[in-house]
Amino acid sequence: xxxxxxxxxxxxxxxxxxxxxxxxxxxxxxxxxxxxxxxxxxxxxxxxxxxxxxxxxxxxxxxxxxxxxxxxxxxxxxxxxxxxxxxxxxxxxx
Amino acid sequence: xxxxxxxxxxxxxxxxxxxxxxxxxxxxxxxxxxxxxxxxxxxxxxxxxxxxxxxxxxxxxxxxxxxxxxxxxxxxxxxxxxxxxxxxxxxxxxxxxxxxxxxxxxxxxxxxxxxxxxxxxxxxxxxxxxxxxxxxxxxxxxxxxxxxxxxxxxxxxxxxxxxxxxxxxxxx
Numbered sequence: 228x229x230x231x232x233x234x235x236x237x238x239x240x241x242x243x244x245x246x247x248x249x250x251x252x253x254x255x256x257x258x259x260x261x262x263x264x265x266x267x268x269x270x271x272x273x274x275x276x277x278x279x280x281x282x283x284x285x286x287x288x289x290x291x292x293x294x295x296x297x298x299x300x301x302x303x304x305x306x307x308x309x310x311x312x313x314x315x316x317x318x319x320x321x
Numbered sequence: 322x323x324x325x326x327x328x329x330x331x332x333x334x335x336x337x338x339x340x341x342x343x344x345x346x347x348x349x350x351x352x353x354x355x356x357x358x359x360x361x362x363x364x365x366x367x368x369x370x371x372x373x374x375x376x377x378x379x380x381x382x383x384x385x386x387x388x389x390x391x392x393x394x395x396x397x398x399x400x401x402x403x404x405x406x407x408x409x410x411x412x413x414x415x416x417x418x419x420x421x422x423x424x425x426x427x428x429x430x431x432x433x434x435x436x437x438x439x440x441x442x443x444x445x446x447x448x449x450x451x452x453x454x455x456x457x458x459x460x461x462x463x464x465x466x467x468x469x470x471x472x473x474x475x476x477x478x479x480x481x482x483x484x485x486x487x488x489x490x491x492x493x
Contacts, residue, residue, distance in 0.1 A: 258379040316382030
């Protein structure tokens with residue numbers, strides 16, 4: 228597929244334009260799985276660092292142990308679910 | 322953080338800031354989560370397609386990653402909100418004031434030093450949602466001990482007053 232150098236490049240060939248009211252300004256991005264993997268890794272590092280800090284505080288707090296234990300469980304479930312969705316998205320893109 | 326309880330000391334009340342202060346942040350995060358969807362929908366309506374072809378599932382990943390960042394931010398907000406706590410025990414008032422995760426102040430006032438307890442409820446929102454502050458006057462060099470932005474300050478004032486009364490020996 229021919230690559231239009233005037234359009235932004237994100238690791239994969241740019242797809243052809245389609246029509247529409249603002250066809251002159253249309254932009255299509257084809258994000259490669261590699262870009263998604265790198266982004267996921269960066270976000271993963273951020274989330275891991277924040278998780279360590281949050282859990283450190285939750286476990287050392289002198290009051291409300293039950294609340295923080297429950298919060299830790301809910302937090303972890305959310306992180307795992309969202310990471311799983313991100314990974315599935317990568318596999319479907321690849 | 323270690324705040325040991327004294328022998329025979331009991332926790333009488335635990336008070337957090339009013340829920341309004343976490344809900345406003347929650348709304349802001351929900352809006353931030355919705356912004357990419359709204360922008361994508363708007364661009365789609367205008368005929369500008371952002372993702373297509375093999376990368377058509379890329380938005381799912383990008384949105385999940387964005388959601389993950391916001392999820393972590395929410396829990397950081399919640400932690401600083403929930404750890405901002407005032408604990409009234411049978412002997413002391415403990416104020417743990419979290420500004421950020423690694424920025425906290427802890428103040429402890431013994432009930433014997435409490436001289437006066439007053440409440441302040443300001444503005445229409447404070448009156449309608451029943452939040453305000455409790456000011457504890459103490460005999461020490463730091464004259465005031467302010468418990469700010471809490472739900473139902475009158476109830477806390479009554480609890481503190483009752484505990485202060487219980488710690489003082491009765492007049493014959």
